[in-house]
Amino acid sequence: MNMKKFSESVIKYRKLIIFVTVFITLILGFFLKNLTINSDILSYLPQDDPKVVLFNEVGDKFGGSSLAMVALECEDAFNHATLTRINEITQQFKEMAEIFQVMSLTDIIDIKKTDWGLEIGKFIDEDNIPRDSEELLRLRKYALSKDMYRDNLISDDGKITLIIARLKEDADKLAIGRRMREVVEGTRGNEKIYYGGIPFQMIFLTDIVQSDLTMLIPLVIFLVMGVLLMSFRSLRGVFLPLSCVLISTIWVLGFMSLLKIPLTIASDAMPVLLVAIGSAYGIHMLSKYNEDVHKEESKIQDIKDVLSEVGFPILLTGLTTLIGFLAFLSSNLSLIREFGVFTAMGVAFAMIISVTLLPAVLSFMKVKRTKRSTKKKENGWSTGMMNKVGGFVLRNAKLIIAFCIVVVLFSLFMITRLSREVNMVDYFKKNSEIRQAEEMMEERLGGSIPVQIVIKGDLKDPFVLKEMIRFEKFIEAQPSIHNPHSIADLICEMNWVVNGHHTIPETRDGVANLWFFIEGNEILNQLITDDAMEALIQANLGTVNTKQVIALVNQVEGYINKELRTDLIKLRISLVSSDFEAVLAKERMEQILSKINWDIKKRGLVWTAHNSELREMLFTAANPNSGGLDDAMIDALGMKVSDYLRTESTDIQVESEKVISAIIADIGDSLRLSKPGIGEAKTPEWGEEDIVDVLKKNVPQALYAEDPEALDYAAETIVTIIKDEKNWARVKRLIQDIKPFLPESLADDDKFLGDLRDDVWEINEDRIAIEGSKYEILPGNTKFQSRTKLSAQQTGMPIIYNDLDKQIIKSQAFSLSIAILLVFLLLAYRLKSIIGGFVSITPITLTILINFTIMAIFGIPLDVVTVLIGSVAVGIGIDYTIHFIIRFKVEHALGKTELEALGKTLETTGKAIVINALSVMMGFLVLVLGNIVPMQRFGYLIAITMIVSATASITVMPALLLVTRAGFIGRLGLLTNGLVSKVANKINVKNNYRKK
Amino acid sequence: MQKITLTTILFFLVAFLFICQPEELNAEELTLTASQILEKCDDVINAPTDQDLRIKLILIDKKGKEKMREMSMLQKGNDKRMVKFLSPADQRGIAFLSLPDDIMYLYLPAFKKIRRIASHVKNTKFAGSDFTYEDMEAIRYSKKYIPELLKKEENHYVLQLKPREGVKTDYSKLVMWVRMDNFYPTKIEHYNKGDKLYKIMISKKIEKVNGYWISKEYEMEDLKAEHKTRMMILDVKFDSGLSDDKFTKRYLSR
Incomplete structure (x- = not known):
């Protein structure tokens, strides 16, 4: 470019330049008021990234991936006032159209086993919040005993309780978060309130960005003014370079606002940055002017000369700076790209204004005499140092x-060894409210970041649900991840209420029957899709440490790729040949074993030393003939049969003590253990016909003469009772056998023993699934009952963080290499x-x-x-x-x-x-x-x-x-x-x- | 001529009487209080001594996808009821029995087990529909609510029902459209505790069967969940003399 020509034109159009600059500044300055701040971390990622697409999709299907949490802390959350306040907040949240769902102590499904039956309802009746201290104590005990509530809605000391709101996917998280805060602040109480989750983090971030900007911009301006005053010792020396950067800052921000591009956590540094680095161009221009322009008469020509002399160095240094910023265009992260583009734009504006507006304005100003005596002194000092x-x-x-x-x-x-951090919580100072809230939740409630896994498959298929339970057990065994829950847990919970063990029922009908209880319950919306073909496993992540988050993401990914059984062939052991039976039994052992190992690992213990003994025990127990009963068990069975025959719901009401004893004796005798302790019964199975025979033999005909079918119905029920008892006997005996091998602390841990019971319950089942690939290599594998497939995909914040982390590394590598390469090329070319x-x-x-x-x-x-x-x-x-x-x-x-x-x-x-x-x-x-x-x-x-x-x-x-x-x-x-x-x-x- | 006149007069007189009669009735109705209207409405709905129905439930989600349920329902008076599911296949045989004093039993065929279930949680949805257990109750409206006549629309009384003191309900109020001619309700708006309209029930196909008025199709829409349930009465028998035996636990599994 010809600098001479350029400087001629600047002087020629100086009035126009001043006018246009002022005009543009006024217009863009007007738009400044519309500038917004975007603190939504998800929006920084490329929106077509499959991980982001999945994340949004899951949010859409399962009602919001954004959780906003309000925690209340007090001495004991189970008091009338606190519960009332929770209820008030919950009710008001529920009224908000942008909130998909709210969960709190006063609005949570409760599946309860009672003395007389079962109850599916709410944990606390919102219309009847208890006042009675005994009732409150009972609730507290109950809540702390339930996995679904403890560490999830209530801390294990009962002091902190959560209200969890799921925001709809398209909700304005910032606005709704603020309204939620207003709601909470509008309720009365002495509880300490914490706000957690992405929506509240966004509010804090936005507010901090705003307050930082209003504090830091004046500060940096003040500082630069000081520097300028020291070096130029004149008002124009302060204000001319300063106005160059201020104008360019206004232009960029106005421009962003005009394009509706909000400031981000990165670009909010831009004003400070522009003021700090953009003033250099004006300074160059002005100091050269001070050096060379001394006479009013030759002012115009001198300015032209100054401009044509400094114009080029300004452009060259400006260009390299631009390269540095424009290198960010290579990033996939929109916030980095935007930062790069707009800061580059700001630098370019500052540069252009310094070589146009500045000389134009100077040309209208009077030439000032400047004393240069001070410079010599400085020269002496700094020359010495140099x-x-x-x-x-x-x-x-x-x-x-x-x-x-x-x-x-x-x-x-x-x-x-460079570490990385992508978690939003890390943006806040240690003593900030939000950071403390997050840390509290991490420590006391297992964290605020949801880990999510989408399972696709037929969710009414027991084997799909069983795979989910296995997956959850694996997840829970990983460090700093808590409370995995899904539809599978609800089914288990209901099975526990109906049948006394926390397992997935063996049959599809069993699942469907339990499903009936919760059909239409709003909690389902966050667990499954309407067609029951997709489910979400959710867990809380108890760490904000990026390294741990990434390790976890990889663990889960590894499980999905290697451990998860996605293609299942369903078989019945009773229908296969004996060779096959052994293979299936072995498969079952391994499945059970891994579950037990995870259950132990979850408790921070390692226990693999006894796996071979355990295999042996499981193998023995799984023998269909092993369900023999000892005397106590026979008595218990007798009680049940007798109870059944006496109740009003029985099919044949038998009153006679004698008849009942005779029936029990006939049944029980055959079930007695052949040799105590060995566990094998004489007669393995009782069929319905056998029972009908027993009944016919003992029950007076008059009792069923009117209703001959009654015998069949009664036999059906009695067979079920017998089968149940045998199953329990088998499992109880197995647990007794396993106990001596357990780590000491677990042998008396009821909760663990419950888990163990559920893990081994499978030995009672006839139906089994084996992986397609394993099945295919088995000899004689032609017949199988049916097949089911499932798949899993990880989503949720951790994977987003993981993605962000990868993008950051990529951005760093790319932008830096591009910047260095371009600068190298430019300089190699310039220096030839x-x-x-x-x-x-x-x-x-x-x-x-x-x-x-x-x-x-x-x-x-x-x-x-x-x-x-x-x-x-x-x-x-x-x-x-x-x-x-x-x-x-x-x-x-x-x-x-x-x-x-x-x-x-x-x-x-x-x-x-x-x-x-x-x-x-x-x-x-x-x-x-x-x-x-x-x-x-x-x-x-x-x-x-x-x-x-x-x-x-x-x-x-x-x-x-x-x-x-x-x-x-x-x-x-x-x-x-x-x-x-x-x-x-x-x-x-x-x-x-x-x-x- | 005179004869004609007389006949004409007579004719007109009779005609007048005929025309006047309903007018007079209307005049009487105008003076009906809100409570009377509701009482009449309750009488009409609860008229049969027993009912034997086959019902189809169509659940419609916000995307318009439909799910079907079929069930049979026996009802005697307004406090004994036996419901059995016929479809879908994996829920066939599930049955439940409601008896007086909020006693409910559920039979699960897959486990061959009968369980008593708590029924005090009435805002639970019934079988995935938009009807809650409360909506399914056969209780008389007038026992639960205090009515107020809001207005009269074309052929309808519009009543506002507010719960009586001590009555536990999920609704803050109902607004009910009652037909003037037969006192059958055609539309009920349900308001939640925040006093927001959240569910609307519409009765369609109101017909007279065996002398009783019945709506053969109901639709309940949950506005927030954007979910709808259509309940269709496929088959109906009234007063078939159902015995109390049919409403026992033993009968649940049969």
Whole structure:
């Protein structure tokens, strides 16, 4: 570009320039008020990413993946006032159209076994919140005994209770979150309130961003004003460069607002950043003006000259800065792209305004006399310092390079230890309300982040449900994951109520019968889709640590890929050949064994030592003939049969004690254990016909003469009773056998023994499923009953975090390499030397490596903001190198030796570099005063980076120039000399240099 | 001529009487109080001594997908009822028996077990429909609610029913449209505790069978869940003299 022509036009159209600038500023300034803040972490990810699509889909199908949680803390949540308050909040939340569902102590399904039957209803009747202390105590005990409530809705000390609201997918999370807070604050009570979950985190983040902006922008402006005042000592020196950055900031923000692009956690740093780095262009322009324009008469021509002289360096440094920011376009994360584009735009605006508006305005201003006396003094001081630096560099060039190599190697090692953090909670300071709420929930309630797994398959198929239970057991055995729950648990819960064991029923009809109880219950909406073909397993994640989250995501992914049985062949053991039977029995053993092992692992214990004994025991117990009863069991069975025959619901009402005893004796005798302890009965199975025979033999005919079918019905029921008793006998005996092998702490743990009972219950079942691939390799496998398939996909926040984490690494790698590559190409082209290119990018590469090393050493994680540091540092820091090299070339071209040229460059540009770096650093340090943790990190890391980069430019750079004797600088005198003479010469020159 | 006149007069007189009669009735109705209307409505609904129905439930979700349920229902008076599911296949045979004093038994054929279930939780949905157990109760409206006549619309009285003191209900109020001619309710709006309209029931196909008025199709819509249930009476027998035996636990499994 022809700078002369350009400066002519600027002066020619100066009025127009001023008018247009003011006009645009007014218009864009008007739009500033519409600028919004987007703190929705999910929106930062590419929306067509399959993980995001799935996440949204699940939210849609299962009623919202965004959970907003309100926790109430008090001495004991089970008091009338607190429960009333919970109810009030729950009711009001339920009224909100954007809330899909609310769960709390006063609105939660309860499946209860009672003395007389069962009850499916609510845990607490919202219309009748108990006052009676005994009743409250009973509720408390009950709640703490139930997995569904404990650690989920109520902490295990009964002090903290949660209200969980699921927001509809399309809800404005911010607005609804605020309204929810209002609701909570509108209720009275002494409970301490915590707010958790993404919607509330978003509110906090938005508010903090807003308050930070209103505090930090004036602060950085004030700071820059101070710097400008010190260097220019005039009002115009303060206000002209400042207005350049302010105008460009207004333009960018106005532009964003016009395009309806909200500020994000990354781009909110932009105003501070623009003020800190954008003022440099105006400063360059103005200082050159101060240097060269002295007379009012020749003002216009002088300004033209100034412009054509500084225009180019401003554009070049601006261009490299732009490259740094535009490199972010390579990222998949919208917040990083937006940050890059708009900051680049801001830099471009600042640059353009500095070379158009600034000279245009100056051309209308009177020329001022400036005193330059102070500069000499400064010169003296800083020249001394620079001389020292120069001397050091010259003496130790090789040492510096060697040191650099060590630093590089060390850095490369440290980079592998760099941690990453993507969790939103980490954005907040440790003592902030939201952070404390999250930590409380993590500690006391198993965390606020939902882990979700979508299961696709026929959910009324018992084998699909059984796979879900297995999966859940696996999940619960993993560290820091709690409370997995799904439709499968509800079915188990109901089976427990009906049949006394917490298992999935053996048959499809069994499942369907239990399902009937909860049909239409609103809790189903968050567990299954309407067609019962998709279900959600949900668990709470009790950690916010990204590393742990990712480890977990991988564990679960591993389970889905390796352990989960997705293609199931359903068989009946009683119908297969004996060879086959053994294979199936073995399969069953392994399934049961893994469940038991997970149940033990869940309790923090490891127990695999006795697996072989256990296999043996399971194998024996699974024998269909093993369900013999001992005397006590026979008595119990007798009681049940007798009860049945006496009740009003019986099919044949038998009153006679004698008749009943006779029936029981006939049945019981055959079930008695053949030898005590061995567990085999004489007659394994009682069929209905056999029972009919027994009844016919004993019951007077008159009792069923009118209703002959009654015998069959009665026999059917009695067979069921017998089968039940045998099953229980088998399981109880097995548990007794296993007990001695259990870890001591578990042998008397009723809860664990309950789990054990449920794990081994399968041995009673005839139906079994085996994986298709295993089945196919079995000989003689032609016949099978039927087949069912299922699949699982992981979703929920953890996988989103995992995705975000991957994207951050990718963004870091891409943007940084692109920035360095482009800068290298630009400089290699400008310097017409590839080596020149390499030498120039060395200081900044080193700086970035050091930055990562610092991050690794101090455990500062890469996050959505610190990921920006690399390219930003390249964009800004490379300027120092450019200034240095250009000056060095100029000096060298003037005929000086490289050492003299180096000395001169350090004295002039070197000093400028340090001053510039210090002032930019001050600007960035303002961010440390903000309240967003990643922004603070960004602030001080960039500040450190500026210093490192400036230091590297004046030490490593000259050392490199000396050692490489880089030809690109010009013809270096010592180029042809041998190594020895090179060193000798250098020492001479150094001595000379010192004498100066 | 005179004869004609006389006949004409006579004719007109008779005609007038005929025309007047309903008018007079209307006049009487106008003075009916809200309570009387509701009483009459209850009488009409609860007129048969027993009912033997075959019912089809169609559950319609917000996407318009339908699910079917078929069941038979025996009812004697308004406090004894036996419901048996006929379809879907895997729920066939599930039966439940409601007896006076809120006693309910459920039979699960898959386990051959009878369980008594609590019935005090009446806002539970019945078999996945939009009817809750409360909606299915055969209790007289006038026992539960205090009526107020809001207005008269074309052929309908519009009553507002507010629960009597001490009555446990999930609704803050009902608004009920009652036909003027036969006192059969055609539409009932259900308001939740926040006083928001949340369910609407519409009775369609109101017919007279064996001298009793019956609606052969009901539709209940849950506005928030965007879910609808159509209940169709496929077959109906009134006053067939159902014996008390049919309403016993023993009969649940048969």
